[in-house]
Amino acid sequence: MSKTNQTNSVVKWVDDRLPVFTFMQHELHEYPTPKNLNYFWNFGSLAGIVLVTMIVTGIVLSMHYTPHVDYAFDSVERIMRDVNHGWLIRYVHMNGASAFFIIVFIHIFRGLYYGSYKAPRELLWMLGVLILLLMMATAFLGYVLPWGQMSFWGATVITNLFSAIPLIGEPIVTWLWGGFSVDNATLNRFFSLHFLLPFVIVGVVVLHIVALHTHGSNNPVGIDTTGNDDQIPFHPYYTVKDLFGLGVFLVLFSLFVFYAPNYLGHPDNYIPADPLQTPPHIVPEWYFLPFYAILRSITFDIWFLDAKLLGVIAMFASIGLLFILPWLDRSPVRSARFRPIYRQFYWVLVIDCFILGIVGANSPDDPVFSGLDGFQFIHLGMMSTAYYFFHFLILLPLLSVIEKPDPLPASINEPILGGGGNAALAPGKPMEKP
């Protein structure tokens, strides 16, 4: 490893003993990156920045929050009214959770489109799926802390799902609750775990980045770029591009924090938790809606497995199957740009996930279209759940065999400079004198 080219004597002294500057120069400065990355490659670094923001705001919130059923709700109200800038810190944390999921969902769908989960990035992808699971657990635990009506009833519904497991289900639920109902012991352990898990996420993100830097980024064309002139140093090209993306994100994020801070939340969570009063509709936060729809879409028993258990299995399977995605899609071509059939079905999947979200937000027995009473959200939910599993478990393995991909370019430069273009005029190359 070459040493840092910094001339500052203090930097050199430190670097000789602990090569942090050399490390940063390699991984953030010289790091060879494909030259054609588009804005979808901004979302990884954006996710990292939001993760740090969530941890910082979360630590400040925890200085003022009281994890006790008698005080939790009021302590949050106190943060909002009496703590200096408490309202801002809480709104950044609340809306930060939504932003985090939007960013990570885009990051995942980018990976699906450009085949970033394929060899040699399978472990990078699997670590990502693990991060997603940890994020979901953290968000669920955090939502319980304000101890509003949705906190309490959301926690009750979701923890109760484990009771569907035969024989050991009930004892598991009692163990999770730390008693015989969602109560103070539950709130305490949820707070403790909500504090812990983000640091576990940081650990997995470090592994994610190590795996990324082992083979480098994939790119929109999806071909390997190592060892040719398709790469540029990360700095300044992508540091600047990432900073620009961050600026755009901050503008949009500020609009929510300052002008519509409760837009994505549920008003019932401003009602203190009441174990004797069930809210008319218990709905999870928006980012859980597609999974909630899958959970509710199984309404029939199969053999000795009852509908509730099958729903729980289907919900976990919908994320679990992402772990084996690199082995379900065996097509040698990564990017959807060169996969004419996959490209179409990719968009069907995107629409399907949106529909699942809409289904999750509605009552199962409400009609989808007014005047068409026979077609209810439960039916739409069943159809879209079926498509979700069909897409991953049947379509992708099938397309790997039957689809004829378009020819791949030999390099990133080739489509731009190959066919009659003037290589001398390529960006980054000095123009020849006439």
Ligand code: HEM
């Ligand atoms: C805390 C959450 C996450 C953070 C901070 C994070 C961070 C990053 C960063 C910085 C990159 C490089 C920049 C980029 O390609 O956008 C990256 C790449 C990648 N991430 Fe994540 N990630 C997160 C979650 C996920 C999840 C949930 C998945 C998938 C389920 C995932 C899959 C990938 C893949 C496949 C790549 C390589 C993309 C490519 O080279 O084309 N990541 N991640």
